[in-house]
Amino acid sequence: MTQLLYYADSTQLEFSAEVTAVQENKVSLSATAFYPEGGGQNADVGALAWDGGEARVTDTQKDKATGEIWHTLEGTLPPVGGAVRGEVDAQTRWRNMQRHSGEHLLAQAFFRLDPRFAVAAVSMRNAECTIDLEGQPSETDVRTAETLLRETLGRTRLKLRTVDVPEAELDRYPLRRTTKVTGTVRLVIFEDETGFFDVSACGGLHVPWAAQAGPVAVLRTERIKGDLTRVVFVAGEEAGELLGGIYQQSRALAAGFSAGPADLTARVEALRLSHRESEAQLSALRSALIAHEIAAAPLETLGEVHLRVLELVDAALLPAALNAVPRGEVLLVTVAGGKVGLASACGVHAGEVLRSALSVSGGKGGGKPEAAQGQTDNVAALLAAVRERLHAAAAPLKP
Numbered sequence: 001m002t003q004l005l006y007y008a009d010s011t012q013l014e015f016s017a018e019v020t021a022v023q024e025n026k027v028s029l030s031a032t033a034f035y036p037e038g039g040g041q042n043a044d045v046g047a048l049a050w051d052g053g054e055a056r057v058t059d060t061q062k063d064k065a066t067g068e069i070w071h072t073l074e075g076t077l078p079p080v081g082g083a084v085r086g087e088v089d090a091q092t093r094w095r096n097m098q099r100h101s102g103e104h105l106l107a108q109a110f111f112r113l114d115p116r117f118a119v120a121a122v123s124m125r126n127a128e129c130t131i132d133l134e135g136q137p138s139e140t141d142v143r144t145a146e147t148l149l150r151e152t153l154g155r156t157r158l159k160l161r162t163v164d165v166p167e168a169e170l171d172r173y174p175l176r177r178t179t180k181v182t183g184t185v186r187l188v189i190f191e192d193e194t195g196f197f198d199v200s201a202c203g204g205l206h207v208p209w210a211a212q213a214g215p216v217a218v219l220r221t222e223r224i225k226g227d228l229t230r231v232v233f234v235a236g237e238e239a240g241e242l243l244g245g246i247y248q249q250s251r252a253l254a255a256g257f258s259a260g261p262a263d264l265t266a267r268v269e270a271l272r273l274s275h276r277e278s279e280a281q282l283s284a285l286r287s288a289l290i291a292h293e294i295a296a297a298p299l300e301t302l303g304e305v306h307l308r309v310l311e312l313v314d315a316a317l318l319p320a321a322l323n324a325v326p327r328g329e330v331l332l333v334t335v336a337g338g339k340v341g342l343a344s345a346c347g348v349h350a351g352e353v354l355r356s357a358l359s360v361s362g363g364k365g366g367g368k369p370e371a372a373q374g375q376t377d378n379v380a381a382l383l384a385a386v387r388e389r390l391h392a393a394a395a396p397l398k399p
């Protein structure tokens with residue numbers, strides 16, 4: 001059976017061993033410091049080297065039936081019976097241990113706040129780790145637990161101790177969660193001279209000192225099915241990197257306001273208000289401009305219909321112009337580039353007139369009785385066709 005070096009010392013990352021079996025692109029060893037995926041903790045990766053060869057270890061898995069640990073290799077395989085030197089990737093391992101220890105410690109902080117906040121499930125697969133809690137903790141509870149843990153990590157000397165305890169002696173330890181494990185149970189304990197802080201049955205790997213898992217920061221909570229609250233947190237170096245990165249972004253953003261990150265919320269709120277006022281002013285100015293332009297546009301009488309023709313430079317003003325058609329009139333708006341609109345505040349059907357006129361001038365468009373839009377390459381032909389159709393139109397509303 002493989003000797004599990006990671007249980008003897010989770011900080012030992014280099015080791016020597018003998019290849020005991022080879023299967024496809026996997027090898028098993030007489031001893032290993034590679035932790036196999038399990039208990040929510042990711043598999044170790046790293047490298048194996050031997051006389052005349054080397055390969056990357058891209059995955060480590062435990063065969064549940066036989067208990068054998070298989071190292072997946074990328075590259076050539078060492079011969080069975082040959083000696084290898086293994087090296088676990090230090091950064092991946094350390095961060096996995098920080099995540100895992102952060103999970104135990106944060107769960108204990110919630111448990112101390114209220115024993116109803118019991119852990120239903122955990123995940124440490126990604127930098128953003130999760131604990132699913134029962135008991136529906138509020139935002140205040142979350143911040144209280146986070147603060148309790150921060151102060152505990154900063155002000156105590158909680159040390160890791162792992163012990164294998166016979167099932168019958170478990171009642172001597174204040175387990176945070178009851179365990180389904182039978183026989184000999186591996187307990188992971190964070191304690192100091194005053195006693196236990198957290199005792200959990202766990203097969204994973206953890207940092208030697210609780211403070212090495214810090215900082216532990218809760219990013220957010222989510223309500224998930226089963227009335228559970230998912231607490232999303234980051235721990236250790238990954239927490240430092242994430243929070244530091246967010247500070248740098250905030251600082252760069254705040255510099256645009258000649259302010260510091262602490263003033264950012266107030267500055268953005270002021271900007272939002274100012275933007276809303278500017279939008280209102282712009283809208284009022286557009287309306288005034290359009291009213292002025294429409295009043296200045298010459299009014300033609302075509303049979304019983306009154307037509308105004310308005311030329312606009314800015315296509316963005318077209319919808320507002322069509323909305324402002326004077327009562328009893330038809331308004332034809334042309335925009336540089338061939339965009340056209342027709343609005344009616346009399347009995348004329350703008351959509352039908354525009355569609356029919358565009359079929360003569362070339363182009364496409366149409367719309368409702370009150371307003372229609374289209375596109376043509378021949379504005380002069382369109383104007384002539386619209387005039388012709390309005391001339392033939394009858395019975396408009398009186399102005």
Ligand SMILES: [Zn+2]
Binds near residue numbers: 101188
């Ligand atoms: Zn654990």
